[in-house]
Amino acid sequence: MSTGQINTLLDLWAATLIKHQDSPPFTGHWDLYETIDSTPLGNVTWETFSMSYNGEKPANNVPPQMAAKYNMWFCDPHLLVHHMLSNPDFTMEIKYVPYQDYTNEDKCCYKNFFSEDPETHGSAFVPPIVGSNKTTVSVATGHTEYHPLYLSIGNIFNGVQRTHHNGVVLVGLAIPKSTKEHLEDKDFCNLHCQIFHSSLTKIFDSVKPNMTIPNVVHCPDSHYWHVIYGLGLYIANYPEQLVLLGVVQNWCPKCLNHRRNLKGDGPSLLWCREHTNLLIQELKHANLWYDYGIIQEVMPFINDFPQVDIHELLLPDLLHQIIKGTFKDHLVDWVEDYLYSNRIAAVAPFAARQHSFKQWTGDDSKALMKVYLPAIKGHVPQDVVHTFSAFLDFCYIVRQDMITEDDLIQLQDVLDWFHQYHKIFKTMGVVLGFSFLRQHSLNHYSLMIRLYGALNSLCSSITESKHIKAVKEPWHHSNRYKALGQMLLTNQHLNKIAAAQSDFDACGNHKSLDDYDDGDNNNDNENDDAPQAHLNHLCVNELQNQTAEGDAANVIDGPTVQAHVELAVMPMLGGAHDVSALMHDLKLPNFPTMIQQFLHNQLHITDHEPPKFDPATAPAFMGRVFVFSSAAASFYAPSDLSGTGGMQRKHIQATTSWQGGPARNDCIFVSMNDKVNCGLDGLAIVRVLHFLVVHWFAYITDSWDPDTGMYLITSSSHDDGTPDISIIHIDCIFCAAHLIPLYGANFLPHEIGPHDSYNMFHAFYVNKYADHHAFEVA
Structure with a gap:
């Protein structure tokens, strides 16, 4: 804060304490600053x-x-x-x-x-x-x-x-x-x-x-x-690396390849400090500049320290070489030279994704990576799709929090596929050659991972x-x-x-937020609509205040747990308050029976052989309900932006109006243990209508699409054609899922927006590039 704001805040604080004959701990901003300055820590x-x-x-x-x-x-x-x-x-x-x-x-x-x-x-x-x-x-x-x-x-x-x-x-x-x-x-x-x-x-x-x-x-x-x-x-980013090395623009800081020979698909000899010093001693300025890209006048600081080689210590730059460089400045621009499509604008909303890009940043490029591959399929040659699939897999592997030997083998495989398939851009006449420094740098990632571990915490981001x-x-x-x-x-x-x-x-002088009274939970609540006053009533759940920031992922510190979902504190304002009204809102005549089925399943969840469901004998419920339109899913996602325990939180929305606009009903992964036969380790996918009323999806095949590497699903229906809708328990929710429509070969009308995505299409890709957590899950 500015000093004026600090003084104002302390004055307001003092005003609240007058009736208690007390005063705030600081008299003004100078008192605050002196206290901080006197702290020896x-x-x-x-x-x-x-x-x-x-x-x-x-x-x-x-x-x-x-x-x-x-x-x-x-x-x-x-x-x-x-x-x-x-x-x-x-x-x-x-x-x-x-x-x-x-x-x-x-x-x-x-x-x-x-x-x-x-x-x-x-x-x-x-x-x-x-x-x-x-x-x-x-x-x-x-x-x-x-x-x-x-x-x-x-x-x-x-x-x-x-x-x-x-x-x-x-x-x-x-x-x-x-x-x-x-x-x-x-x-x-x-x-x-x-x-x-x-x-x-x-x-x-x-x-x-x-x-x-x-x-x-x-x-x-x-x-x-x-x-x-x-x-x-x-x-350091590439311009900074050149300064550190004393190397000419467009030369590789890691290897001896000539700047005109950076095709990136072959072995390279690496720079070392002794070799560089020898070249400077033996060669003239012109030879150093034009043959090796060395600036003779610069003496790297690293020469003043023992047993250090600056060429070894410089890392590949994930942000600028891969995300903003090879992906956006090369591949995406090449595709735009080949075609222009409006498909990306019709993708459903998801945390940390936006729909327009006026000025490209690293976050914009990351957002586009999440949705780009399905958007171009059907409008570009198959090898272009394979190029992006291989490249995106490379990006997500190198940015993982932990990389195994199997991952490094896969990393080399997808890099080989990338070099094989991206030749299509030369065949189409989009580019003349492939001597690109940023693409060449991909060759050095595997060695750097072996030397220094995962690179996601050692990037210029x-x-x-x-x-x-x-x-x-x-x-x-x-x-x-x-x-x-x-x-x-x-x-x-x-x-x-x-x-x-x-x-x-x-020293133990600390309370977590959970230790403090939030001003609501421990007070007598006279509002009959408050969920705390009706703990015996059925709750169906949500976060009250929705903001643009609420759509993004939240970084939270540990403890580390695999997954945990919290329903919102407050219910939706207005709307249905009993089973009958909610049945009409959802247009589900069998909604009371669905509640019976849910209660029956919960009563017999531990039974080895549960009795057959019978609506005549199963417990019924026709009382008050509280409708919630969002929940917060916390899960272990160390490869993404996360807290020290590797934890991240995302909000799942199911509301009739998102930020004053159309309805939004997100999709989620649901844990089914071994009851679902699919490639996602027993994870099914549903769309949340209200918490916790969901519409089920079914996998079209048991394996992923060979072009995109993503699973294909479609909305599930009963034999009579009615949607497959049921109630699930909150503990079944694993985390948010993101689906991208299978567009086909036709262009989309401009009036189709993101809110139409889940309603106007019948088949979807399970987007494994939504974030690193989804990539590891799917």
């Missing part, structure tokens, strides 16, 4: 240094970049690592000794960065993971840019890094000094690049001594460990999402005048608060 102060060019300068007309001073602000990474290692939040989320992980079938699997085997000589090996990327905080006021540097450690688990959770911290911040005319100036670019490397050398200088001499550190397990540091991976909390929000909360100092202070305050909170939690 998380206390790593910001330091600064300046750099300038010290080489030969022309006698006259010295270029401004040679005379300028470049300021860098940083926190001592040595102290930041100490704070991470002592953070009690990481007690169950950290490893001190490298390990190898195996499945129950005794096959090696790759997950956390620390599942490897370096020589640590009896000490705990702590590899700092560094990431950097320039970001813009304001376009309207002149492209105010900052260059943040982030730090994590390889010992903590993937989930901690993906959710940040104090596992990714800001270690340095600078304002890039460049103008448009400088961007094309080779000398300035080289100078800027070298200043960047020299800054990194200076920042990590405090870590260097303990790369060979153990350091004693207090760790989350309350023990003191001997620690050896070694620079770990570096997370981690640092880009950190921009919001570390740079963008502090900038917007500043007064814009000399904002850098205010931003640094905000980060320092937030680090102290986070450290204090972790310490309070470790």
